[in-house]
Amino acid sequence: MSRWLQSLFAVLAFVGIAVHAEPVNVIDELRASPAPSARIKQIEAASRSAFDAALAEYDRQIEQNPYDIVDRLQRCRFMEQFVASYEYAGFIDDVSEEAERCRAALVEKYPEHPEVALWELERTYGDESLTKGAELLRQTALGTWTPGQSARLYASLARAADMVEKRDLALQYALQALELDETADVRLIAATHLIASNDKPRALAILTAPVHGSATPEVWSLSKKMELLAKLGARRQVISLHAQLRDLSGYDHTDVARALRLVGANDLARQELKLATETAGQYGSDDERELFRFELDLGSAEQALAAYDEWRNSGWMEDPIGINRFALFVRHPLLPWQSRDITGLLGFLGALAAIGLVCILPIAGVHYRGLAVRARTGEPYPTGGWRLRHAWIALCCLGMASLFALYTSGAVDVTATNDGGWAIDATNKQLGRISLIESLLTIGLLLPFGLLAASRQTLWGEAQWSVAKSFAVALAIAFVFRVPLLLAWSARPDSMQQLALDDALWQMIGALRDQFGLVSALWVVAVTAPVVEEFVFRGVLLRSFAVHLSPGWANVAQAALFSAMHMNLKAAVFLFLLGLVLGTLARRSGSLLAPMITHAAFNLIAALLLL
């Protein structure tokens, strides 16, 4: 080829490329298969035509059955769902506009039709749903809605009420939906609230009704149903549901294991927990911990040790103060110790040291304040009465009782919560035991102080109020402090149970009641706690502080420590005020009788409302 021809060819080629609307990779031209962008265009065109064909099918249906509103509704629903499912399709804006037109036209043509009203209701949530739905209920009462439509309305209302935690309403609506349509998808809602209101036979009947419904159950609903059936002790149904779940994937093995364990299907539960540990990977050690707890309770010594080792492989922080290793030792004393178990012992000693240190900080503050005042006034350092070291030891006794109690309850985790409180990750049975042992340990540890006080009359001073006056004033103060709770109870008596569950302390007390009975819970709440806490804070602390500080500041200091000890940020100010009043009461009355009665009555009122 001559040079000029080559040049012409090159120019033509360049011109040829230049006239293309968009650049095309020449490499793609060398093969028959189109470039990726061309492929995408093909797919886009195909999906558009598939969409148009589907829409035409709806239009044909509507033309054939002009009085069938469901066809019209399905056409609009189709477009809405298409927009939600294929939001990246190139023609999605057109579909979106058409969907809006479809909705507007349908609402305009059939403004009050039940099907349209139900469809509109789907676009609302929570309280808005409840309000709109309640308006629609009046229409259904006229008999102009079909049973299916009425059932869908009640089901929507049940879901909305459940979402905003209006439990009684959710149950009422769910039961009405099921009365109208046995396949209404609210069985789990109804059963959940029936179990909560302790109507277990009815909950079981609802969960085991032989109505199949048409939709294939989702993994989530099967798991939830299994959990509820486990709570009802329906072993056969739980195992049957487990068989169904195993054929599916993506369920929470630990939750399922918990349900299986609850009905005594321990081998299946172990299988699930092992699956959980295998599939969880490096994202956390919760599943390993669950397996350890399971094996500790139900497995052999070797199984428990193997599970502990697997869990402990995630690091020493899994069992920082050795509670779980101690629980393993108590259950299987002959198991060999490992060198890394020393971290638990060190953690325990560290916790003891921390208690001592934390308790000495406020005492040191008071001590140095006292020294500073004496340096100015030249007064001698007091040697009689309650001393600051007594205050430190008394505070340490409270902390140690809590710590030791944790070691008697088997495998538990103690974790901090976001709101500054604390939570114990333990079963109700463990919580009950911890509460009771803690109360007994506290009494045991503080008994020497009590004996000391009894032997030295000077430690108490003289009572200035009669017993009757102490009772009268104490009860009046307790009542005043409980006015907010009593008001809350009178406004919403049903929500008290929830209030109790939200607070870790009341959760423990509730667990104690469940396990050992109401008397034991009242013993802890209304006897042990008032006697011990008043003895420590308004007895030992207030009196020892008052030697170094003014009576007012001594009161403030003990009240602050009293509030801090409860580790409940939300109630801190309230508890501080209570501490101040109790301190003042102790000082004015000259004895601990009045504050003890106030404290006992204050706790008792809450216990009677919350338990």
Next chain:
Amino acid sequence: MGQQVGRVAVICALLMSQPTVAQEPAESVDAAEAERRGFQSLKVDQAKSVQWFEQAASAGRPAAQWALGTHYFDAKGEARDVPRALELMRAAALQSFAPAQSFLGWIYFEGTDVERDPKQAFEWFSAAARQEDAYALRMLGGFYGNGLATKRDPELAKRLVVRAAELGDQEAAILAYGGLLYGPAESRDPRLAIHFLTRAANANHARATYLLAREYLRGASVRHDPEAAVQWFQRSASAGNVLASLWLSELHFKGFGVNQDRAAAEKLLSDALTRASMQEKNQFAWELSVDEDERLRDGTLAVRVLEPALAAVTEKVTAHVDTLAAAYAEIRQFDRAIVVQQSAIDRAKRDRSPQDMIAGMIERLRLYESGKPYREIAP
């Protein structure tokens, strides 16, 4: 029409619980308000209610059109206006108002006030069923089950009837029970069948309570519990089911599920027989003669009930003669059974009865000739 009457009853119950003074229709209000007042005054003052509905219906409100249509259709004497009712119902149905669509389905299916038109009935029932109208679903099940105005599809028919039962239609519940317990083996689901039957029985449906009592007597799909059977028969009898009264007398005779008391049994029997239709006597006699369960058979009583009743009628129904033969066979009077069965077959052939019916009767005749009574699986 039961469905329509039921809906009006709901309206009435509602109004009784909310006594409100109806407002004068002369007042100028919009169509929605007129419709609301129409429903409000339905029980208090029907004439005013009709006026309100007229106003709302003329403005095209489907609920008012349906309520007014129901009024004109159910009215007595000269006030009854079927063409007007149809016109109103059609206007509401064309606006996809399910109760009106269901009404049109029923009226074209029944064919008493209009010319029977299964195709139109099918179309209207389909539209109402799409909105989950339980009655329409059940009726549509019948269309598909029998291949009426559409292609026969027993599976779809079953699903429609079951859906209607799920939505609380008691007749559908009984149909579903029959199909799920005694239908084709592959579609049986005894637990679901008894669930539907119990639900209808708990609502005091006379036939459902009767059938449930029979199930407790039989003890195949529920536990055998004659005491429960007696209780359900009593509920059924209270709801007006004569067959239940007949069975109660039989159970008192035998002391089955209740203390034996022949005097009470005789009284129950004579009372029930005075009220029982020929059809009910025939069914009772058939059940006593052919049940698989020996405890539930009583050929002597079957003959005692049916023989005089049949003798008293001049135009005998073939099926009743067939039953009498079965009763004779049950008490081992095969000679009489053969003679009576042969006459039943002759009658069936003369009347051009369905072939499968005649075949069944011939089969029974062969059994009697070989000295065996006939046995049938319930129901």
